[in-house]
Amino acid sequence: MRCVVQAVPGLGNPPLSGAQSAASNVAIPEVVMPGATSASQTSVTFRTPAGFDIDTAFLITAFC
């Protein structure tokens, strides 16, 4: 079964809580689907427009 996965960084709602939370709405997601070896798993990496890795909250959706 083939799937399409979309990840969107941002603050979200309800908002994050705690001083240690990380959120960015300018991060660029990179979604990797391992495929048959791990069909139910998706890897997402966020980077800044300058190319640096960044932690952020995000919404992820899979259409299968």
Added chain:
Amino acid sequence: MLAALRSRLTYANVVSTACLFIVLGGTSYAVATGSIDSREIRNNTVRRKDIRNNQVQSWDVRNRSLLAEDFKLGQLPAGPPGAPGATGPRGPQGQNATKLFGYIRDGGSADTATVQYGSGVTGVSDPAGDSGYVVRFNRSW
């Protein structure tokens, strides 16, 4: 000869001869004057070529007698659009676009990520060493 003719001049001969001339004279009179009417025309014998072009007019045609098939296609104007049909029955409820979604919260500290809310997400991890996340779905959800 005149005597022989006078000997045959009987009342019957005179009347019959007069009738013959009257009958023949009446027909020739009609032909000579051109007043041929319906009685002199055999039914279903007048053809299209017997009628001069552009001579038949509205009053030559009986009212309410022409049919749509008497006109060339595209000549009669279209009628007004009909009234909208009745609303159809409500269709079945559609399926969700997806049941696999999640809002992932990054705790800010190193290597912590949790599923804030969602559907069909069985777990998320923030492996050390980069800013990548691994999200696992239950595809049979």
